[in-house]
Amino acid sequence: MRRELFDIPEGVIYLDGNSLGAPPKHVAERMQEVVKHQWGTRLIRSWSEGWWEAPQRVGDRVGRLIGAAPGQVVVGDSTSVNVYKALMGAVKGTERTEIVCDESTFPTDGYIAQSVASLTGLKIRAAHPSSLDLTEDTAVVLLNQVDYRTGALHDMKALTEQAHAVGAQVVWDLCHSAGVLPIELDALQVDFAIGCTYKFLNGGPGSPAFIYVPKHRQATFENPLSGWNGHREPFGMKPSYEPDAGIARARVGTPDILSMLALDAALDVWDDVDLAELRQRGLALTALFREHVEKLTNLEVITPDQRGNQISVRCPDARNVMDELIARGVIGDHRPPDVLRFGFAPLYVTDEDAIKAAETLAEITR
Amino acid sequence: MRRELFDIPEGVIYLDGNSLGAPPKHVAERMQEVVKHQWGTRLIRSWSEGWWEAPQRVGDRVGRLIGAAPGQVVVGDSTSVNVYKALMGAVKGTERTEIVCDESTFPTDGYIAQSVASLTGLKIRAAHPSSLDLTEDTAVVLLNQVDYRTGALHDMKALTEQAHAVGAQVVWDLCHSAGVLPIELDALQVDFAIGCTYKFLNGGPGSPAFIYVPKHRQATFENPLSGWNGHREPFGMKPSYEPDAGIARARVGTPDILSMLALDAALDVWDDVDLAELRQRGLALTALFREHVEKLTNLEVITPDQRGNQISVRCPDARNVMDELIARGVIGDHRPPDVLRFGFAPLYVTDEDAIKAAETLAEITR
Structure with missing residues (x-):
């Protein structure tokens, strides 16, 4: 919905926004302003500014x-x-x-x-x-x-x-x-x-x-x-x-x-995000990923229909599978003992990301 | 002792390091690295890096x-x-x-x-x-x-x-x-x-x-x-x-x-600051400021000989006096009801700063 506002590295499908969200592009510049101007130039006065x-x-x-x-x-x-x-x-x-x-x-x-x-x-x-x-x-x-x-x-x-x-x-x-x-x-x-x-x-x-x-x-x-x-x-x-x-x-x-x-x-x-629209995009993205995981792999999706922006997949050897996913540019995470987690932040994750991630998971676990 | 490493604005004598220290120059650049590279490029992986x-x-x-x-x-x-x-x-x-x-x-x-x-x-x-x-x-x-x-x-x-x-x-x-x-x-x-x-x-x-x-x-x-x-x-x-x-x-x-x-x-x-040497510089700076305040003004210094890097001066109308000091480029602070505080961070405060600050205080309160 707002991917152009985010810094996502080339070649990376970032599905860990449920753990650490990606940076909006302008944050780095704002930090410069805060450190150099507010702290450096205004010094103690910034506390009242x-x-x-x-x-x-x-x-x-x-x-x-x-x-x-x-x-x-x-x-x-x-x-x-x-x-x-x-x-x-x-x-x-x-x-x-x-x-x-x-x-x-x-x-x-x-x-x-x-x-x-x-x-x-x-x-x-x-x-x-x-x-x-x-x-x-x-x-x-x-x-x-x-x-x-x-x-x-x-x-x-x-x-x-x-x-x-x-x-x-x-x-x-x-x-x-x-x-x-x-x-x-x-x-x-x-x-x-x-x-x-x-x-x-x-x-x-x-x-x-x-x-x-x-x-x-x-x-x-x-x-x-x-x-x-x-x-x-x-x-x-x-x-x-x-x-x-x-x-x-x-x-x-x-x-x-x-x-x-x-x-x-x-x-x-x-600022101008409609949360109802965001919710629909989140449901669509997670549904799309789930559908492809269920079609392409034998893995069990443990996320119920009533869900947040996350799909969790039971997977033997979860840790190594996630390492391999990350090596191929699909970043999620795992939680012991056997859960792969994939987060779908609609602001910067696309349908293509969801499909490609499921395909990559299928390649690794097939 | 290290003034060249700090960003202090032109024309400012900064004596409020006891409240908010001044930024070392390289902090802004490091923040860029942290936001753009560690957060932006490495994303969640930085937690294990x-x-x-x-x-x-x-x-x-x-x-x-x-x-x-x-x-x-x-x-x-x-x-x-x-x-x-x-x-x-x-x-x-x-x-x-x-x-x-x-x-x-x-x-x-x-x-x-x-x-x-x-x-x-x-x-x-x-x-x-x-x-x-x-x-x-x-x-x-x-x-x-x-x-x-x-x-x-x-x-x-x-x-x-x-x-x-x-x-x-x-x-x-x-x-x-x-x-x-x-x-x-x-x-x-x-x-x-x-x-x-x-x-x-x-x-x-x-x-x-x-x-x-x-x-x-x-x-x-x-x-x-x-x-x-x-x-x-x-x-x-x-x-x-x-x-x-x-x-x-x-x-x-x-x-x-x-x-x-x-x-x-x-x-x-x-990294290579000798704390005993730092202490001597702090004592010298505060002694110099005290000496000039006592010579040039009628104000009472309430800081005892056993002291940190701070000289506190009792001053009627402390709030307005501090506002005027700040307007003239000497930044300290005040604590109610009647105390002016001046902090001397030896890493970036010089003898000239201490003397000029006392002179400015004397001009305002004379």
């Missing part, structure tokens, strides 16, 4: 892509750190006794949930989104909208309602869904959401993650990482922490400006 | 500047997040009842300490480094080596011994001392240290902070932010968190590679 507010400003840009009205998303820290903020915020003061964690989610969410459980005395229970068995003991459910291994898409509306029906809160991890399909956090009354920006949003390696705290939860949201950037008067140098009234209370320390402004630049390519 | 290990590799480079042998420093996250890790690690399992926090430290340290106290049930007590009154109730003391307002340098050796004498641990904040003077964390048996890299280390705006966990504490250090980057087998995708055996357990989520590699580039200018 746009840097300080960048986490909220870029947060609002992400917000538009996930159905969050302005003032509810802030960018900064890593996904893991934001999972921690969201879960600690969700269980604060609860008398409920369990945290339910999506057993199919990317492991870091579970690791952080274990730490939160251990610190707060709650129990942790792993469950699949298809059988959460929530009760009035459940304080919060941590769910991933798209399964990082299989590419399965979970039903955000139904699962959010399921949590709310027993009075539990829900934290959605959008790492594999932001930039994939229309998401309606506000409309679905999601309690918290977090996600990374370096996959389908193309923010760059390790670009800062985001957290969504809806307006009506902000006044009671306690950030366990009560750093000075979240203070209501950060330059007041007050001895006591008093959180900002709004989303800035989810900030912690000084934001990593170079990574943040690379993301800011990368988000330009989304 | 140096990115994954960057937090430890760059950590070792910082370690050399703070007296830490390799394998004990990791770079990532913000200072506030690292204060949290260090304090939570220090109080884990303690039966002692109080956290003592340097009342003169930069506020974020105290804010985070308050959160740690509140989560763990310990009490927090603010005290000045000159009268800590530690007891066998003290679990940990959080101290800043250089006072961000006055520039006062505290005695790391004496204060560390004072803490250890009652069986307390000590966490040192090196934000205003790393890159200022020789620091001997290993030799002084410091328990934990953290610090930022964007002040005297010139890592760039919001460049990632660091944490020092000495070898002998690593096996028992529990990182409350148990993200997948700290796992002993991060790509094993195991359901349970098992920390890395070494310093990598202090890692959390995916590191912000652009900011990290800008810092990496910036550290090149330190």
